[in-house]
Amino acid sequence: MSATEAAPAPDAADAPPVRLRAAGWDHLFTGEHEELRVAARRWVEREVVPHLDDWERAGWVPSSAFRRAGELGFLGLSYPEELGGQGGDPVHEAVFQQELARSGSAGFAAALGAPMTIATPPILKFGTPEQRERWVPPVLRGERVAALAITEPGTGSDVAGLRTTAERVDGGFLVSGEKCYITGGVRASHLVTAVRTSAEGGHGGISFLVIERSAPPKGSEDDVRALGRDRGDGISASPLQKLGWHASDTALVTFEDVFVPEDALLGELDGGFALVMANFAWERLSMSIGAVAAMEDVLERTMAFVQQRRAFGRRVVDFQGTRWALAEMTTTLEACRSLTYETLRRHVEGVPALREVAMAKLLTQRALVDVCDRCLQLHGGAGYMREQGIERALRDARLGPIGGGTDEIMKEVIGRSYGL
Ligand SMILES: Cc1cc2nc3c(=O)[nH]c(=O)nc-3n(C[C@H](O)[C@H](O)[C@H](O)COP(=O)(O)OP(=O)(O)OC[C@H]3O[C@@H](n4cnc5c(N)ncnc54)[C@H](O)[C@@H]3O)c2cc1C
Missing domain, CATH: 1.20.140.10 (Butyryl-CoA Dehydrogenase, subunit A, domain 3)
Known part of the structure; x- marks a missing residue:
């Protein structure tokens, strides 16, 4: 080892903070992406971090944070402009995910990020123009929150084993079953839900339905939270206690003979595994x-x-x-x-x-x-x-x-x- 390699670090109490920046990735993260990083970091530092302890304790991110993120354009970074997005690329979204992660609360990152990262992409990719128009823009504005509901108490890794049924009835489907560990499941105004539409087991008989909760009550945060309770629409959701991700609501969602109209079918009938x-x-x-x-x-x-x-x-x-x-x-x-x-x-x-x-x-x-x-x-x-x-x-x-x-x-x- 050379003397330089082994040189001791200076013993200065006021040593400058070490910054572990990425080097050599300028081809991926351009100047425009870095400008977004600065704006997102400023928002997180000024408007999020000061409240995080409260949100972690409450197990809840207030609706105003969603609306503010929507107002700043952070919820639709890679979504098309005609749907209210920013028309950016996945790197824009990656930068925002990183700044959410640096907030120091993965629960907050999950609560805010899941609607745009996992719940709305199936609507964007497989939805009809009407479905996109109906369910994408309100989520990007932070006015409504979407959740993705696949996992069930009886099955998680083995998606093909899901048992929530959607029985064909006049004009739509009747959904019964249970979903668990659903991020944003208490708050969600609509659930992008995997259901079994055919008695045939395995991958073949799965479909996706966008299941709407009843219209959210206007008013206080408590009213919005009350969405999680059974309000007579056949859907009930209750928060689950967990090791981490405290700021994120993680729910057990139950469907009891919930009528879902035909136009809420996303993609092909029985083609949901894709x-x-x-x-x-x-x-x-x-x-x-x-x-x-x-x-x-x-x-x-x-x-x-x-x-x-x-x-x-x-x-x-x-x-x-x-x-x-x-x-x-x-x-x-x-x-x-x-x-x-x-x-x-x-x-x-x-x-x-x-x-x-x-x-x-x-x-x-x-x-x-x-x-x-x-x-x-x-x-x-x-x-x-x-x-x-x-x-x-x-x-x-x-x-x-x-x-x-x-x-x-x-x-x-x-x-x-x-x-x-
Ligand atoms: C905080 C949180 C948030 C979540 N958010 C959502 C959400 O928003 N929407 C949603 O749908 N789901 C959500 N999930 C569910 C999550 O995706 C599942 O927990 C995960 O896929 C594992 O499924 P499981 O819990 O049923 O475990 P299981 O599938 O029951 O697995 C139990 C164990 O068996 C192992 N195992 C299973 N199959 C095999 C195999 N073939 N070979 C070897 N080992 C195997 C697993 O690796 C695991 O160690 C969330 C979970 C948590 C904890």
Whole structure:
């Protein structure tokens, strides 16, 4: 090792904060994307972060935050202008996902992001012009919230095993069944729901219906929350208690003989499995993109902490073990970034990337859990306290290897992509 390579870091208490910026990705993140980053970060820092503790405690992001994000154009970045979007590309959305992730609350990021990232894309991609006109613009304005309802108490990874039925009746369908772990399920004004429309089991008999709740009451936040209760429309939703993602409402939704008109069928009857598959690529990729940003944020905050915290007469960063831990974690960050950004590049260029998306999700979600855990350790007792926000980062990160397809399912996708 050369003397330069081994040079000790200056022992300055006021060392400048380390910024873990991406280098060499200017071809992907252009000046325009970076301008969006500045605007999104400003909004998050000024209008979101000051309220996050309250929203986490309440388990609820107020409707005004959705409307404000809509007003600023953040909810329709990659949606067509004729539907009220900004006409941008997936990189614009990726930048916004990253700034949501850097807020320090994945629950907030999920609550705000899920309607545009997972619930509305099937309507955009498979909906008729009338369906798009009806359900896309209000979501982009933040006036209405959409949820994607696929998972059921009896089945999650095995989508083909879903049992919620939609029986054909005059003019539409009668839906009965239960959906669980639905992001935004309490608040949602409409649920993009996977149902079984044919007695034939497996992939073949699945369809998607956009199921509307009754018109949301106008008035206080409590009135909006009351949407989650059974209001006589045959749909009831109740919030589930969970390890992390506290700001996001995660619901058990029950349908009891709910009449859904025929014009709410999305795509082909019995062709819903294609919608499920089409959605996975962006859901998984955006989770990877968010994890890279969350990892950056936690590492930067940890680097700042160990540079000022002292033990045994030295800064914690002066212990070689600390520097090695940080060296390992920044190496992990850059490996995650390279795979994720390269996969994003392929996605933007329309190059098939099923395997790479699964690899990026598998790598980044587990890596984020590990990085958060190690960063918490470097904070000592302070890391276990709410004040630092590291404990929230760790709790929130644990969803990554489960949601949007588990680690085990990612390994199946990767293995099968090689014909194994
Ligand atoms: C906070 C949160 C938010 C969510 N939001 C939504 C949402 O908005 N909409 C929605 O529809 N769903 C949502 N989900 C559901 C999520 O997508 C599922 O939890 C996930 O797909 C796993 O399904 P499961 O929970 O039924 O687990 P299961 O499928 O029951 O899996 C249990 C275990 O078995 C393993 N396993 C299953 N199949 C295999 C296999 N073939 N090989 C090896 N191992 C296997 C799994 O990896 C896992 O370890 C959310 C979940 C959470 C926790």
